[in-house]
Amino acid sequence: MSENILKRLREAVVNYDIELAVELSKEVIATGFDPLKAIEQGLGEGLRVIGDKFEAGEIFLPMLMMAAQAMKESLAILEPALAKGTSRKALGRVVIGTVEGDIHDIGKSIVAAMLTANGFEVYDLGCDTPTSKFVDKAKEVKSDIIGMSALLTTTMTKMAEVINALKKAGLRGKVKVIVGGAPVSVAWAEKIGADAYAEDAIASVDVAKKLLGK
Amino acid sequence: MIRFIKASQRLSCRILSKESLNTVHYATLEVLEKTGVIVESDKALKILEETGCTVNYRKRLVLIPSYLVKEALMKKPKNVTLYARNPKNDVRLDGRHSFLCTDGSGMYTIDPKTGERRASTKEDLSISAKIADYLDVIGVYWPMITSQDVPAHVRVLHDLEASLANTEKHVMFETTTTPDEARFQIEMAALVAGGKEELKRRPVVSSCHCTIAPLKHAKGPTEAAIEFAKAGVPISLLPMPQAGATSPITLAGSMVVSNAELLSGLVIVQMMAPGAPMLYTSEASNFDMKTLRWCGGSPECGLLTAVSNELAEYYEMPSASAGFSTDAKMPGAQACYEKAVTGAIPVFVGYDIVGGLGLLDACTVFTPEQIIIDAEIGRMLYRLAQGIEVNDETLALDLIHKIGPGGNYLAEKHTLKHLEKEHYLPEISDRRSYETWKKAGSKTVVEVAREKAKEILEKHQPTPLEKDIQKEIGQILKRAEKELAKSP
Numbered sequence: 001m002s003e004n005i006l007k008r009l010r011e012a013v014v015n016y017d018i019e020l021a022v023e024l025s026k027e028v029i030a031t032g033f034d035p036l037k038a039i040e041q042g043l044g045e046g047l048r049v050i051g052d053k054f055e056a057g058e059i060f061l062p063m064l065m066m067a068a069q070a071m072k073e074s075l076a077i078l079e080p081a082l083a084k085g086t087s088r089k090a091l092g093r094v095v096i097g098t099v100e101g102d103i104h105d106i107g108k109s110i111v112a113a114m115l116t117a118n119g120f121e122v123y124d125l126g127c128d129t130p131t132s133k134f135v136d137k138a139k140e141v142k143s144d145i146i147g148m149s150a151l152l153t154t155t156m157t158k159m160a161e162v163i164n165a166l167k168k169a170g171l172r173g174k175v176k177v178i179v180g181g182a183p184v185s186v187a188w189a190e191k192i193g194a195d196a197y198a199e200d201a202i203a204s205v206d207v208a209k210k211l212l213g214k
Numbered sequence: 215m216i217r218f219i220k221a222s223q224r225l226s227c228r229i230l231s232k233e234s235l236n237t238v239h240y241a242t243l244e245v246l247e248k249t250g251v252i253v254e255s256d257k258a259l260k261i262l263e264e265t266g267c268t269v270n271y272r273k274r275l276v277l278i279p280s281y282l283v284k285e286a287l288m289k290k291p292k293n294v295t296l297y298a299r300n301p302k303n304d305v306r307l308d309g310r311h312s313f314l315c316t317d318g319s320g321m322y323t324i325d326p327k328t329g330e331r332r333a334s335t336k337e338d339l340s341i342s343a344k345i346a347d348y349l350d351v352i353g354v355y356w357p358m359i360t361s362q363d364v365p366a367h368v369r370v371l372h373d374l375e376a377s378l379a380n381t382e383k384h385v386m387f388e389t390t391t392t393p394d395e396a397r398f399q400i401e402m403a404a405l406v407a408g409g410k411e412e413l414k415r416r417p418v419v420s421s422c423h424c425t426i427a428p429l430k431h432a433k434g435p436t437e438a439a440i441e442f443a444k445a446g447v448p449i450s451l452l453p454m455p456q457a458g459a460t461s462p463i464t465l466a467g468s469m470v471v472s473n474a475e476l477l478s479g480l481v482i483v484q485m486m487a488p489g490a491p492m493l494y495t496s497e498a499s500n501f502d503m504k505t506l507r508w509c510g511g512s513p514e515c516g517l518l519t520a521v522s523n524e525l526a527e528y529y530e531m532p533s534a535s536a537g538f539s540t541d542a543k544m545p546g547a548q549a550c551y552e553k554a555v556t557g558a559i560p561v562f563v564g565y566d567i568v569g570g571l572g573l574l575d576a577c578t579v580f581t582p583e584q585i586i587i588d589a590e591i592g593r594m595l596y597r598l599a600q601g602i603e604v605n606d607e608t609l610a611l612d613l614i615h616k617i618g619p620g621g622n623y624l625a626e627k628h629t630l631k632h633l634e635k636e637h638y639l640p641e642i643s644d645r646r647s648y649e650t651w652k653k654a655g656s657k658t659v660v661e662v663a664r665e666k667a668k669e670i671l672e673k674h675q676p677t678p679l680e681k682d683i684q685k686e687i688g689q690i691l692k693r694a695e696k697e698l699a700k701s702p
Contacts, residue, residue, distance in 0.1 A: 016630075060633060065625035106622050113624075199649055 005033055006042040009074075013046025016066035018073060025074040035078040039088045043071050043078075044119060051117030055202055061110065068113035090121035092212045095137045096147035097125030098181075099158035104151035107181065110201040111147060118205045120145075134162050135169050143175060145208055147198075150181040159184075160192040176211040180204065215303050215383070216350050217311040220564040221599035227562050229520045235528045238466070242473040243280045245429075250277040251478040254433035258440070258482050265485045276478070283477050286484035292530045294448055294491040296354060297416040299406050300382035300677070305353045307493075307532035307566040313353030314592050316346050316585065317538065317573035319388050320359040324544070324574075324581040326664070334580060336361035336376050342572065342580055343380035345667055348674040351589045355383045356422075358572055359580045367698045368691065370395050371402065374419070375687055378406050382676050386534075388422040388452070391434040396421070396441035398694045403447065405683050405690075414446030421447055422495065422534075425475040427455035436482060443487035450493035450534055451479035456501035456508050457518075463500075465514060469521055472498040493567070494526035495534045510539030510576040511552035516559040523563045535560040538570035538588050539577055545584050545660045549574055554591050561595040568592070582667035583660055590642050590663075597638040608632070642666060 005028060012021040021043065028038045050067040053059045082088070094115055098108045105127040112124045123141055125133055138146055146166070150156040159179050166172045177194040189197035195211055198204035220226070230238070250268075253259055253276050263269040268277040296305040305313050322331050323338040342358040357373045364372040370389045377385045390396050399421075400413070407413040421442045423435040439449050453475035455461035461471035476494065483490050499508055499515035509515055519535050526533030537560035542548035553570075560568040570577070571592060572585030602608075613628050623629050633639075642662045644651055651657075657665075679687070 018625075060630075060639075062624050062626070062629040062633060066627075066630065069625040103620070105620065106624075109622060110624070200647060203650075 005031075005038065006045075009038055009042030010046035010049070013043050013067050013070050014049050016050070016063045016070060018066060018070045021070035021074045022077065025077040028078060029081055035081045036083075036086055036088055039075065039078055043074050044088070047071050047117045048119055051114065051119075051205070054114075054117070055205075064117060065110070065113050068116045071116060088121065091119040091209065091214050092144040093121045093123070093141055094145045094147055094208065095123045095125065095134060095141065095143040096149075097129035097134060098127035098149045098151075099155050099162065100128055100130050101158060102150050102152055102155035103127050104149065104181070107151070107201070108147070108149040111149070111180065111198070111204045114201040114205055115147075115208060118209075120208060131158065131162050131165050135165050135171065138166070138171055138175050139169065144212055145176045145178060147178045147180070147204070147208075148194075150179075150184060153183045156181065156183055156188065159188075159194065163193055178204065178207055178211070215305075215353055216593075217313065217353070218561075218596040219600065220310060220312050221562050222601050225562065225599055225601050226564050227520070228524065229517060229563075230524050235524060238469055238473060238525070239528065241470045242477060243283060245470060245474045246278040246283060246478055247280060248277070249429065249474075250275045251474065252276070252430045253436065253478075253482065254431060255436045255440075258431070258436055258486070261486050262482065267481075278478055278481055282481050282485075286477075286481040287529055289484040289488045290480065290492050290531065291489060292532075294493065294532045296384040296386065296420055296448060297407075297418050298382060298384040299378065299418050299679075301416075303353075303383045305384055305567075309532070309566070312561070312565060312596070313567050314351050314571055314589075315354035315386065315534070315567050315569040316342070316352060316356045316358050317536075317570045317577050318356030318358055318386075320573045320578045320580045321362065322575075322579045323359060324579060326582060326668075331579065333362040334359035335363040336372055337363075338580060339373060339376045340380045341582060341671060342585070343377050344674055344676060345582060345585055345670050346572075347381035347383060347676045348670045349585070349589050351592055352383065352571065352585075354386050354567060354569075355381045356386050356388065356569065358585075360389060365695065365699075368695050371398055371691055371694050374399050374402055375691065378402065378418075378687075379679050379684070380676055384418060384420070386420045386422060386450075388424070390421055390423070390438045390442075391432075393434070393437040393441045394698055395694075396438040398690055398698070400441065400445045400447065401690050402687055404445075405686055406679065410445070417445075417447045417491075419447055420449065420491075420493075422450045422452050423479075425451055425453045425479060427453060427460035427475065428471050429474060429478075431475075431479060431482065436479075439479070439483060440486050443483045443490035443492075446490075448491040448493060449483055450495045451476055451483075452495050452497060454497045454499075454508070456499060457514060458503060459501035461498070465500075465517055465521075468498050468518060469525075472496045472518070472522070473525055492531060493534045494522065494529060494531040496522040496525075497536045498522065507541075508576060509541065510536070511541045511548075511556055513555075515539065516556055519556070520559050520563045523560065523565050526566075527564075532566040534567035534569060535565045536570045536577070537561070537565070537568050538572075538591070540574055541576055543575050543579070545574065545581060545587060545663070549584065550587065550591070553588055554595070557588070557591055558595055558598075561592070561599050582671070583663035586642060586663035586666050587659065590640065593641075594638055608636075 453472040461468040498518040540552035571588040
């Protein structure tokens with residue numbers, strides 16, 4: 001039974017079947033199966049497979065996004081059932097968002113999906129994210145990384161503001177900062193004191209892993 | 215294998231009005247009645263005289279009355295199926311779909327190892343057939359090059375053997391020039407089809423025969439065509455007048471010469487083998503008055519190609535075209551833009567078969583990567599020809615409402631469902647960022663295509679012919695080598 005449900009969860013994600021993943025997650029709760037195991041060895045395993053497939057060019061972005069959505073909706077069911085004090089093992093925790101004044105959402109969402117697919121625990125703050133929200137969330141979830149996106153030359157300066165706020169909050173030593181977006185470059189990342197620049201969604205995974213020494 | 219849907223009415227282009235087509239038709243009938251055509255086959259002359267043509271045996275000149283043209287047009291079938299040795303590759307020319315075909319009968323190969331141009335070999339031919347077999351955009355395989363490393367008198371048979379052995383698709387060939395060769399080819403095709411009666415029912419090959427401009431039917435090819443027609447093998451006659459040299463410099467006059475060659479050939483074939491399946495083809499183009507060469511990539515070639523399909527529709531015959539032709543010597547910029555232009559015409563006018571994929575330098579030079587590039591151009595052109603479909607499903611109003619302002623459509627079933635139909639998904643074109651492209655080795659599309667061809671050849675193995683069929687074909691080749699050596 002236990003192997004079977006794990007296999008079914010894996011396959012639901014690999015087949016980017018959102019409804020099935022949700023249904024199986026409910027089954028996990030109903031049968032009293034270990035939700036942590038379901039997340040890590042079921043859903044998480046499936047998501048890694050799909051992440052690899054996307055990187056290898058075998059599948060298209062909508063499939064990856066649907067798989068990530070399957071994970072997200074399943075977590076909403078499984079996480080509340082986790083025993084107090086336990087948390088799922090992840091490569092690292094990432095808080096991600098598009099900076100204040102910038103409503104470009106899609107690139108950042110794809111990066112979030114890619115990171116999720118590759119085993120990171122991702123908190124997506126959406127777009128037009130106030131500086132304080134980045135800092136508060138990072139503190140709250142003890143994040144390892146903050147990812148910021150800006151698509152406008154006029155909003156990219158907000159990235160420096162977030163880094164300064166992190167310093168003030170005494171978090172800069174604990175949190176690595178990755179920046180990305182069309183006008184952003186390696187030079188800009190260096191100038192504002194970010195830890196890394198990620199060129200695209202695929203690159204972001206390697207950049208994040210490298211920063212955490214994984 | 216991909217059946218492309220022909221361009222929609224709004225997108226497809228028309229060169230001639232119905233009136234002009236009528237004018238060309240009646241002009242052609244006048245040429246056939248008054249000028250006539252030379253037919254160098256006594257056998258054909260006799261039948262033509264018996265059916266009502268006026269024959270001058272000394273000049274071998276035949277005047278064909280219009281009513282015989284009408285009769286021949288009534289006899290030929292409208293829809294033709296080009297069967298394949300693997301039935302899943304059957305090509306049904308139903309007038310609504312369009313198929314891509316390789317270019318054929320080249321003489322040279324750009325050696326993948328040395329990059330040098332050299333005479334093509336049977337091995338090169340096998341390689342080209344394997345790649346065409348793998349590519350799902352190719353519906354029909356025309357032996358792309360000739361095996362110049364085998365004795366000349368049995369070359370067409372070796373070409374057919376290598377083709378049938380290395381692709382499970384329909385094989386359409388062009389180089390048969392004598393009825394004796396045709397008989398051996400029919401034997402080989404019948405073996406693969408499962409007997410002579412099966413070959414009639416499911417002809418796995420078809421044959422194309424050049425007429426000689428202006429207005430001549432040579433003895434060998436004509437008699438070979440008749441052999442094939444009697445065996446049930448579909449025939450196309452291929453006029454290739456060169457405007458200014460072997461037909462009037464004006465394109466209208468060239469059309470008439472081409473059409474007269476084609477319709478007189480139709481009369482010959484239908485009178486000797488009534489109901490024989492035939493295709494309408496023409497490679498009329500212009501003669502370049504500076505370089506003295508037939509032009510494969512010229513705008514005039516495009517116009518004449520377009521009109522040839524209009525005539526095919528006028529006569530209710532399936533059409534096959536050249537296209538994707540180029541005068542470039544190597545893969546690269548000129549090859550790509552000329553092929554895109556000369557490929558667009560046959561795709562947009564709605565040919566049943568669009569040929570010309572994979573060769574360079576006026577259809578003479580084979581290089582494995584070019585067919586990969588041409589396949590990409592072909593798929594792009596058909597995507598353009600599809601236009602935009604407007605209905606409830608494609609308008610997706612419910613979805614637009616569900617996602618609302620500010621969301622995204624990436625994780626939607628609708629996106630996945632329509633992705634491959636709505637969006638052209640490139641096989642080799644590079645759409646990555648400059649940095650990623652650079653990191654991956656800064657490869658040109660020609661290099662990428664070359665690697666892809668290599669990969670296909672390493673991985674793809676078409677189902678081989680059964681052992682005893684291979685053996686029997688070998689015996690036919692041996693027999694032919696002796697017998698054809700004797701014939702003049």
